[in-house]
Amino acid sequence: MNQQGRPTQPGEATPMRRRTFTGNRALDIEEALIFESGRLDATGVDIDEPGPFADRLGEHGRVAPIGLPGLTEPETIRHYVRLSRNNYSIDAGLYPLGSCTMKHNPRLNEKMARLPGFADAHPLQPVSTVQGALELIRALARLLLTMTGMQAVAMSPKAGAHGELCGMMAIKAAIAAEGEGATRKVVLVPDSAHGTNPATAALIGFSVRAVPAGADGIVSAAAVRAALGPDVAAIMLTNPNTCGLFEREIVEIAAAMREAGAYFYCDGANFNAIVGKTRPGDLGVDAMHINLHKTFSTPHGGGGPGAGPVVLSQRLAPFAPVPFVVERDGALELVEHAEGTSSFGRMSAFHGQMGMFVRALAFILSHGADGLRQASEDAVLAANYVRVVLGDLMSAPFGDRPCMHEALFDDRWLQETGLTTLDFAKAMIDEGYHPMTMYFPLVVHGAMLIEPTESESKESLDRFIHVLRTLAQEAKAGKRERFEGAPHLAPRRRLDETMAARKPILRWKPKDLPQAAE
Numbered sequence: 001m002n003q004q005g006r007p008t009q010p011g012e013a014t015p016m017r018r019r020t021f022t023g024n025r026a027l028d029i030e031e032a033l034i035f036e037s038g039r040l041d042a043t044g045v046d047i048d049e050p051g052p053f054a055d056r057l058g059e060h061g062r063v064a065p066i067g068l069p070g071l072t073e074p075e076t077i078r079h080y081v082r083l084s085r086n087n088y089s090i091d092a093g094l095y096p097l098g099s100c101t102m103k104h105n106p107r108l109n110e111k112m113a114r115l116p117g118f119a120d121a122h123p124l125q126p127v128s129t130v131q132g133a134l135e136l137i138r139a140l141a142r143l144l145l146t147m148t149g150m151q152a153v154a155m156s157p158k159a160g161a162h163g164e165l166c167g168m169m170a171i172k173a174a175i176a177a178e179g180e181g182a183t184r185k186v187v188l189v190p191d192s193a194h195g196t197n198p199a200t201a202a203l204i205g206f207s208v209r210a211v212p213a214g215a216d217g218i219v220s221a222a223a224v225r226a227a228l229g230p231d232v233a234a235i236m237l238t239n240p241n242t243c244g245l246f247e248r249e250i251v252e253i254a255a256a257m258r259e260a261g262a263y264f265y266c267d268g269a270n271f272n273a274i275v276g277k278t279r280p281g282d283l284g285v286d287a288m289h290i291n292l293h294k295t296f297s298t299p300h301g302g303g304g305p306g307a308g309p310v311v312l313s314q315r316l317a318p319f320a321p322v323p324f325v326v327e328r329d330g331a332l333e334l335v336e337h338a339e340g341t342s343s344f345g346r347m348s349a350f351h352g353q354m355g356m357f358v359r360a361l362a363f364i365l366s367h368g369a370d371g372l373r374q375a376s377e378d379a380v381l382a383a384n385y386v387r388v389v390l391g392d393l394m395s396a397p398f399g400d401r402p403c404m405h406e407a408l409f410d411d412r413w414l415q416e417t418g419l420t421t422l423d424f425a426k427a428m429i430d431e432g433y434h435p436m437t438m439y440f441p442l443v444v445h446g447a448m449l450i451e452p453t454e455s456e457s458k459e460s461l462d463r464f465i466h467v468l469r470t471l472a473q474e475a476k477a478g479k480r481e482r483f484e485g486a487p488h489l490a491p492r493r494r495l496d497e498t499m500a501a502r503k504p505i506l507r508w509k510p511k512d513l514p515q516a517a518e
């Protein structure tokens with residue numbers, strides 16, 4: 001069955017595309033680089049030659065043309081439209097990338113974000129002229145606090161990793177205020193963590209101590225206690241974790257951190273699995289970022305900027321960054337300056353990703369409390385459906401344990417076949433499916449992490465499962481040609497990753513155009 005539900009036969013021979021003399025495949029155009037198709041004398045705009053002017057650049061002035069490609073307006077449009085047709089997206093089909101939450105972006109959110117009062121607001125406008133925008137930021141902030149059971153929220157971080165940085169900077173400021181900045185220099189990070197966690201800790205001067213996850217894929221309170229000491233500032237723990245499992249000992253872990261005088265940073269990138277079911281504040285979390293672009297379905301990846309607000313506990317609230325919205329005498333104001341407060345400062349210019357705030361608020365309000373809970377439940381149900389129906393063919397590293405929002409498989413089931421996770425994933429492309437996340441989390445050999453999200457219908461999941469089952473059966477039946485060198489039908493074949501790593505070509509070199517000035 002293909003993505004549209006058109007039946008195909010397992011093992012049906014797929015006719016290889018014939019070579020064409022143009023390099024195009026039907027109406028799938030082989031697009032040249034803009035530098036190859038552009039000409040120096042073409043332009044899409046008509047600008048008058050400048051009149052006489054005094055050149056003060058002297059020896060710093062250009063001696064040769066810059067070599068930018070010139071295209072007319074229709075050529076420019078065609079170039080980008082053709083390229084965009086090679087870009088896979090959630091609007092084109094199921095996008096099962098684990099850890100990324102590629103779910104439908106409701107068009108209602110887009111409509112709201114385009115309202116002129118939001119879309120045209122400028123961050124330097126007088127505050128009296130953007131009261132509605134500030135009210136929206138405040139309304140979203142309040143809802144995030146309600147959903148998380150936390151006391152304060154910093155709205156300005158621009159991505160999950162930026163939110164991690166924000167939360168950890170608040171922790172660092174709190175520790176310094178407690179007079180322990182010189183001694184508490186270590187952050188505990190489970191070995192299953194997303195790479196941004198240890199990177200964040202290291203970036204602001206902490207050293208990282210790894211905590212091993214157990215054979216069941218979760219971190220035990222005993223392992224945390226064993227790693228704790230007077231030098232520990234915090235733990236960064238993801239829940240649900242990167243293996244798609246709920247950290248069952250999280251309350252005990254939070255208590256252990258508190259008793260040791262340290263802080264609990266929860267990586268909340270996977271909040272989408274628990275919204276409306278449990279509140280991090282009730283679990284003992286001190287700081288947690290929320291990826292609005294995942295949980296509340298604002299576009300991400302190539303589709304738009306992210307937003308990573310950070311919720312903080314009472315202990316950390318005084319250290320939250322500026323700016324934040326306050327109400328005085330019936331009007332909303334922005335507190336812009338950290339001087340004279342305990343705030344650690346500022347994360348970014350301005351107030352955050354306004355367009356993402358509008359979309360996230362529209363998502364929250366249009367779902368309502370019951371709808372958000374159902375979205376979490378459906379995401380978990382979909383992942384468990386995939387896990388169970390593939391479980392007889394593909395091996396799962398943590399046995400039959402139910403998962404949260406993503407189903408994790410390893411590559412033990414491929415061992416007999418001589419094929420790898422990469423071969424299997426690339427063969428999915430030929431069958432019209434974007435691969436799942438591969439080789440992450442690192443603690444699982446040959447990991448395949450599938451996150452179907454709540455927005456796929458059962459029919460869509462069944463078509464996806466049918467393709468994976470058929471491929472798995474063919475792999476086991478020794479039909480290696482389907483996998484080796486796949487994808488066979490994509491515009492580009494498999495990259496030589498060794499060559500790309502050893503001899504990377506990092507800069508396009510013009511053939512006919514004048515050498516671009518350095």
Ligand SMILES: Cc1ncc(COP(=O)(O)O)c(C=O)c1O
Nearest residue numbers: 099159160161194196267269306
């Ligand atoms: C567990 C986890 N932590 C942190 C991040 C970082 O978020 P971002 O990509 O928005 O920086 C991600 C991203 O998906 C994630 O899955």
